[in-house]
Amino acid sequence: MKILVVDAFTDRPFAGNPAGVCLLDGPADAAWMQRVAAEMKHSETAFVRPVDEPGADFELRWFTPLVEVALCGHATMGAAHALYDTGTVPADRPIRFRTLESGVLTVTRDGDGGLAMDFPSCPPEPVVPPAGLAEALGAEIGWTGRNVQNDLVVELADEKAVRALAPDMAALAEIDARGVITTAARAEEGPDGGYDFVSRFFGARVLLGDGEDPVTGSAHCALAPFWAERLGRGDLTGYQASERGGRVRTALRGGRVIISGAAVTVLDGTLRV
Structure with missing residues (x-):
């Protein structure tokens, strides 16, 4: 299966925040995803799989090398960039991610050629x-x-x-x-x-x-x-x-925050396990 490394919130390689992105063909075991994230050693690795649902196009989960997390911005941007960059999703189509704890997150291309993510506002x-x-x-x-x-x-x-x-x-x-x-x-x-x-x-x-x-x-x-x-x-x-x-x-x-930035693919490979 395809695995990528995407630098998020930057328009040049080796800046911003690197995220692993694993494009799954179907459901995967959480323990296996945790092991992959530990192998990648990035702050987060995103796991994306297509779903056939009225309100969402893909399931999205995020793992650090140690734990699964409820919300991650740069790995969401990395996942959306990977889907657009590989041609999995047409450039003019929004991407709706179903998540375990953070609802449906929508990502679109913005007018500057970057990515805009619709996230919940979480005021302290x-x-x-x-x-x-x-x-x-x-x-x-x-x-x-x-x-x-x-x-x-x-x-x-x-x-x-x-x-x-x-x-x-x-x-x-x-x-x-x-x-x-x-x-x-x-x-x-x-x-x-x-x-x-x-x-x-x-x-x-x-x-x-x-x-x-x-x-x-x-x-x-x-x-x-x-x-x-x-x-x-x-x-x-x-x-x-x-x-x-x-x-x-x-x-x-209102109760949402649009978070925007650029992203760059720095590695595009195949996960063999």
């Missing part, structure tokens, strides 16, 4: 910062909230503080959260230009390696409503300031 609600969070991040923290994905959203003093973070990942793994999203408004003279806010995502409990996700689409389900309220605009652009970096456009539409 204010919480008391968990004990040890500031120490684990190694920074003074401001407003802190939690969303339905069990992500913590932590506002830091400024963009420089977000970019300078070097957290203690072992200590972060002790915090009750799927991930920790750190964010701040763009500096007046941001080094990457053309964005409204910056963020970084640390998933010590679900990611291998250094525990940082390069560009996290699902985090923007929380960041979009968070910054829309503060900046007074529904259409925003975020920059995820990881080593690879990536730009994410967001548009708040």
